[in-house]
Amino acid sequence: MTTKTIEKRSLPGASMGTERTLTVHRYGPASTGSKAYLQAGLHADEAPGYLVMHHLIDLFDTADDAGAIQGEIVLVPVANPIGASQWRDEVLRGRFDDFDNTNFNRRHADITAAVAERVKDTLTDFPDRNKIAIRRAMGAEIEAMTPADESAQLKHLLLSLSYDSDIVLDLHCDYQAITHVYMGTPLWPDASDLSAQMGAHATLLAKTSGDNPYDEACSRIWWELADKFPEKPIPCACLAATVELRGISDVTHALASNDAQNIFFFLQRRGLIAGEAPAIPQLKSDATPLRGMGHIKATAPGVVVFVKRPGELVKKGDLIAEIVNPLQADSNQRITNVQSDIEGILISVNVDRFARPGRILAKVAGKEPLRGKGDLLLTS
Numbered sequence: 001m002t003t004k005t006i007e008k009r010s011l012p013g014a015s016m017g018t019e020r021t022l023t024v025h026r027y028g029p030a031s032t033g034s035k036a037y038l039q040a041g042l043h044a045d046e047a048p049g050y051l052v053m054h055h056l057i058d059l060f061d062t063a064d065d066a067g068a069i070q071g072e073i074v075l076v077p078v079a080n081p082i083g084a085s086q087w088r089d090e091v092l093r094g095r096f097d098d099f100d101n102t103n104f105n106r107r108h109a110d111i112t113a114a115v116a117e118r119v120k121d122t123l124t125d126f127p128d129r130n131k132i133a134i135r136r137a138m139g140a141e142i143e144a145m146t147p148a149d150e151s152a153q154l155k156h157l158l159l160s161l162s163y164d165s166d167i168v169l170d171l172h173c174d175y176q177a178i179t180h181v182y183m184g185t186p187l188w189p190d191a192s193d194l195s196a197q198m199g200a201h202a203t204l205l206a207k208t209s210g211d212n213p214y215d216e217a218c219s220r221i222w223w224e225l226a227d228k229f230p231e232k233p234i235p236c237a238c239l240a241a242t243v244e245l246r247g248i249s250d251v252t253h254a255l256a257s258n259d260a261q262n263i264f265f266f267l268q269r270r271g272l273i274a275g276e277a278p279a280i281p282q283l284k285s286d287a288t289p290l291r292g293m294g295h296i297k298a299t300a301p302g303v304v305v306f307v308k309r310p311g312e313l314v315k316k317g318d319l320i321a322e323i324v325n326p327l328q329a330d331s332n333q334r335i336t337n338v339q340s341d342i343e344g345i346l347i348s349v350n351v352d353r354f355a356r357p358g359r360i361l362a363k364v365a366g367k368e369p370l371r372g373k374g375d376l377l378l379t380s
């Protein structure tokens with residue numbers, strides 16, 4: 001007997017006659033206490049994740065037919081129907097709320113303080129009991145929220161579907177990039193099997209990356225409660241990660257079916273699907289601090305000619321790109337060099353080839369922290 005269900009959840013309309021729906025696929029028993037949640041397209045302009053969802057659904061359907069789904073698996077293949085409708089000038093935008101210009105992957109709910117208040121007198125000396133109590137309090141807190149507009153409703157609905165998961169994978173992509181992963185520092189190295197299995201060239205770690213992206217809305221509460229109640233054992237009960245599936249144009253069946261298979265193996269190894277996954281591949285590179293990410297900026301206007309490709313190691317002072325401005329009279333003055341100011345892995349570059357002073361052109365994952373607190377994600 002198969003377990004799969006497909007449910008449509010509606011968002012209250014922002015305008016008359018515009019009710020949008022979120023489609024939720026569920027597999028496996030909800031009673032085992034083991035749950036994984038996967039979504040794609042929170043940034044609705046990022047195509048690779050949708051195609052991975054297509055291949056994952058085929059893999060899960062086959063596993064479900066064989067009775068092999070052992071935990072609860074929830075899939076939201078198109079997580080942002082608001083963004084997915086944002087066609088403008090023949091481009092699907094999908095990244096910022098039209099009403100307040102907020103990035104759809106920012107300002108997700110931070111319920112740590114409210115949940116701490118709810119559980120402070122009931123925490124025990126047993127981590128499993130604390131996990132159950134905290135999840136119950138999270139559920140109650142989320143239930144009590146009254147989101148004010150359509151985007152807030154969407155964020156609320158996504159969190160309500162995932163907050164009690166052991167694993168949350170939010171599928172994204174960068175501009176022109178190699179595969180990389182963002183997750184909370186306390187999750188490493190326990191979650192290194194995810195980065196290794198996905199073939200990630202870099203994993204960026206932060207305890208707080210700023211402005212509350214979706215993965216942190218699910219995971220950060222655990223280490224923050226552990227810090228708040230140091231005398232009580234509180235586990236890091238949610239492995240939430242943002243998985244950047246290369247660049248926006250890296251959309252092929254070969255890549256996506258391989259990514260889907262890797263996610264399947266990862267979930268299999270974590271016990272959500274029966275059967276034995278192959279040995280974990282070698283981790284391509286150790287995690288680095290998100291504070292160590294170098295944002296390489298343009299210092300002049302012009303067109304950008306990249307001389308390094310994502311995935312290459314760069315040293316401090318290495319030429320990454322030239323900015324060419326044909327209006328300068330002298331040939332040498334037409335070219336402005338863009339150099340890396342740190343050593344690390346070049347993980348992404350812009351897709352278009354235009355520069356203005358201050359624009360971020362490339363990102364380099366370095367080992368040494370560069371910055372203090374604040375929004376560490378910037379444009380990602």
Ligand SMILES: [Zn+2]
Nearest residue numbers: 043046172173
């Ligand atoms: Zn994204």
